[in-house]
Amino acid sequence: MTEPVATDASPSAGARLRELRRVAIVPALNEETTVARVIEELRAFDPGLDVVVVDDGSADGTADAAAAAGAHVLRLPFNLGIGGAVQTGFRYAFERGYDLAVRVDGDGQHDPAQLGAVIGPVVRDEADIAVGSRFLERGPGYRSSAPRRAGIRVLAAVVSRLAGRRVTDPTSGFQALNRRGIALFARDYPHDYPEVEATVMVARHRLRLVEVPVAMRERGGGRSSITALRSIYYMAKVLLALFVGLFRRTVLPQEEERA
Amino acid sequence: MTPLIVSILGSLASFALVLVVLELIRRRRLRERYALLWLATGLVLTALSAWREGLNTIAGWLGVRGYPPAVLFAVGVFFILAVLLHYSTVISRLTDQNVVLAQRLALLEEELRASAADGGRDG
Numbered sequence: 001m002t003e004p005v006a007t008d009a010s011p012s013a014g015a016r017l018r019e020l021r022r023v024a025i026v027p028a029l030n031e032e033t034t035v036a037r038v039i040e041e042l043r044a045f046d047p048g049l050d051v052v053v054v055d056d057g058s059a060d061g062t063a064d065a066a067a068a069a070g071a072h073v074l075r076l077p078f079n080l081g082i083g084g085a086v087q088t089g090f091r092y093a094f095e096r097g098y099d100l101a102v103r104v105d106g107d108g109q110h111d112p113a114q115l116g117a118v119i120g121p122v123v124r125d126e127a128d129i130a131v132g133s134r135f136l137e138r139g140p141g142y143r144s145s146a147p148r149r150a151g152i153r154v155l156a157a158v159v160s161r162l163a164g165r166r167v168t169d170p171t172s173g174f175q176a177l178n179r180r181g182i183a184l185f186a187r188d189y190p191h192d193y194p195e196v197e198a199t200v201m202v203a204r205h206r207l208r209l210v211e212v213p214v215a216m217r218e219r220g221g222g223r224s225s226i227t228a229l230r231s232i233y234y235m236a237k238v239l240l241a242l243f244v245g246l247f248r249r250t251v252l253p254q255e256e257e258r259a
Numbered sequence: 260m261t262p263l264i265v266s267i268l269g270s271l272a273s274f275a276l277v278l279v280v281l282e283l284i285r286r287r288r289l290r291e292r293y294a295l296l297w298l299a300t301g302l303v304l305t306a307l308s309a310w311r312e313g314l315n316t317i318a319g320w321l322g323v324r325g326y327p328p329a330v331l332f333a334v335g336v337f338f339i340l341a342v343l344l345h346y347s348t349v350i351s352r353l354t355d356q357n358v359v360l361a362q363r364l365a366l367l368e369e370e371l372r373a374s375a376a377d378g379g380r381d382g
Contacts, residue, residue: 077356077360077363191290233295237291237295240291240294241291244291247285
């Protein structure tokens with residue numbers, strides 16, 4: 001049998017990975033059909049990975065399915081929205097002292113088999129945050145519907161401008177973070193449609209951000225939290241937030257960041 | 260025609276509203292989600308105050324004769340009602356969530372007390 005951990009990393013990086021306390025944060029909303037499989041796939045990728053599922057007020061059996069699959073489950077008493085749910089996971093990772101956190105959505109869109117590529121730059125200490133991008137290379141995977149892709153391209157252009165570096169997939173939630181990244185997001189994380197603003201935040205806090213090419217799958221169940229009509233509202237909200245964010249001082253004092 | 264002083268004061272006041280809203284977002288005193296309606300209010304009122312011809316034309320459409328700035332009041336009142344109605348829905352949601360939080364807290368406390376009592380008896 002082949003080594004399951006970190007397919008593209010060197011053997012020494014694999015050894016370094018096993019020394020790290022690592023956790024997978026899985027936000028889930030009404031995903032009882034897919035969440036257990038995601039947890040199993042995470043285990044298959046790395047048996048030493050703790051899995052915490054954040055159930056964002058699901059009306060179905062998401063939390064029970066996740067608990068039955070052996071994950072820690074944080075049950076939010078009502079729906080907080082994706083930003084609040086994900087930040088719950090980052091707070092958990094921060095307070096429990098994890099060194100490495102990966103974020104994998106509960107709908108099966110993110111393939112845990114590709115985590116090796118995403119955590120690689122963080123384990124090798126080349127990045128504080130590594131993000132799996134669908135658009136970095138022309139690959140086979142699922143790349144979202146045409147109108148949504150157009151919206152992502154607009155956001156990517158704005159975010160690249162504001163972050164001062166090329167960002168191809170600012171809406172991707174397929175991410176790996178080290179302790180500095182976890183600390184930043186535990187303290188401050190945007191609300192709905194958070195990844196876009198978070199990317200700019202990361203750049204403004206001078207954390208090292210790296211994009212890694214990944215292929216994503218079509219969501220296995222549930223439905224996207226972003227419907228067609230709401231996406232216009234989201235675009236307006238996100239662009240406003242990005243604009244105002246420019247005039248904001250950073251949340252963490254620089255000294256605290258370096259510690 | 261709208262008196263010039265009304266146009267000037269109206270534009271300044273509405274634009275000040277836009278700036279105050281942006282500053283509140285920057286200081287995180289106001290979430291973007293609740294700011295969008297206020298920004299729309301400020302921008303529409305600024306535009307209508309500054310664009311005198313446009314205000315006259317719209318007043319004509321609406322059958323307002325003699326005093327075009329009445330349209331400014333009407334639009335202002337409409338937006339204020341929209342903001343208030345929005346807030347009523349927000350307050351209702353917060354009330355519901357507050358109830359859920361209090362119930363969950365009570366259940367948790369009871370569970371903690373029960374398990375502490377159990378632990379005491381066993382140990």
